[in-house]
Amino acid sequence: MVVERKNFRRFTYAEYVEYLKPFRTNVKFSQVHVHGTWKPTIADYRRATDKMKIIQAMWRFHAITQNWGDIAQHATIDPDGYIWEGRSLLIAPASAVGFNNSDNDGIHPFMFEMIGNFDVGAEKLEGAQLATAVKLTSHIAKEWKLPEAQIKFHREMNAGKTCPGSSVNKASFLELVRDWRDVDMNAVDANKIISTWLSPAWFAAASKAERDEIHRLANELRKASGQL
Ligand SMILES: [Zn+2]
Known part of the structure; x- marks a missing residue:
């Protein structure tokens, strides 16, 4: 068949x-x-x-x-x-x-x-x-x-x-x-950058635009390390 x-x-x-x-x-x-x-x-x-x-x-x-x-x-x-x-x-x-x-x-x-x-x-x-x-x-x-x-x-x-x-x-x-x-980036390094530097910057951001940009960069790191 x-x-x-x-x-x-x-x-x-x-x-x-x-x-x-x-x-x-x-x-x-x-x-x-x-x-x-x-x-x-x-x-x-x-x-x-x-x-x-x-x-x-x-x-x-x-x-x-x-x-x-x-x-x-x-x-x-x-x-x-x-x-x-x-x-x-x-x-x-x-x-x-x-x-x-x-x-x-x-x-x-x-x-x-x-x-x-x-x-x-x-x-x-x-x-x-x-x-x-x-x-x-x-x-x-x-x-x-x-x-x-x-x-x-x-x-x-x-x-x-x-x-x-x-x-x-x-x-x-x-x-x-x-x-x-x-x-090529591994997930551990990407998450370290996100938690050590990007998260504090997000809370300290002066505007929503700044927070959105930090959020975008964190997602780029997740993508680069195969997490998204
Ligand atoms: Zn061919």
């Missing part, structure tokens, strides 16, 4: 980090593979009233038309920076011929797609979507102890492709991945 439809969960970056935790002992990611969908485009995604249908259309194309067994990627980053689940993380991806490590030995690359056409002159990888792509790449590389050389753009594995898009510069992307890792 052919499955006509599959549902996919949508995560915030912080939720996805939680979701990844149990997999640290179940799977060994050997590389991070970075792709852009080219199609669907960001414009296609913006037009869709039911965003799930965009993910399901990819699944249908990969699983049924291409006969790859499932959607190709482990995760899909949408233009708003959310992460949609893809195929099981325990299964090798359909990323690039000769690079999938598909022998079911529990060791394979982690593959993600970013929705958009990122070729020069088309759409731009920016804002929340770029932030999630950088943070996710950095997180996988850190947790699975991968050196930078194991972060691969699709075009490095297939010379006929521009993927993730000719406007996405590899060196600039890696620089962001590196810098993000440096500002």
Whole structure:
């Protein structure tokens, strides 16, 4: 029986980090593979009233038309920076011929797609979507102890492709991945800053605007440390 439809969960970056935790002992990611969908485009995604249908259309194309067994990627980053689940993380991806490590030995690359056409002159990888792509790449590389050389753009594995898009510069992307890792903050430090400095400042604030700003900064610290 052919499955006509599959549902996919949508995560915030912080939720996805939680979701990844149990997999640290179940799977060994050997590389991070970075792709852009080219199609669907960001414009296609913006037009869709039911965003799930965009993910399901990819699944249908990969699983049924291409006969790859499932959607190709482990995760899909949408233009708003959310992460949609893809195929099981325990299964090798359909990323690039000769690079999938598909022998079911529990060791394979982690593959993600970013929705958009990122070729020069088309759409731009920016804002929340770029932030999630950088943070996710950095997180996988850190947790699975991968050196930078194991972060691969699709075009490095297939010379006929521009993927993730000719406007996405590899060196600039890696620089962001590196810098993000440096500002990675743990919850204990974030909460110490909040209770030792921000809370007294909040009570001492002269106006509501000042209190709102302190509140905003505290939430930024909670976000940076994965608490929100
Ligand atoms: Zn690709």
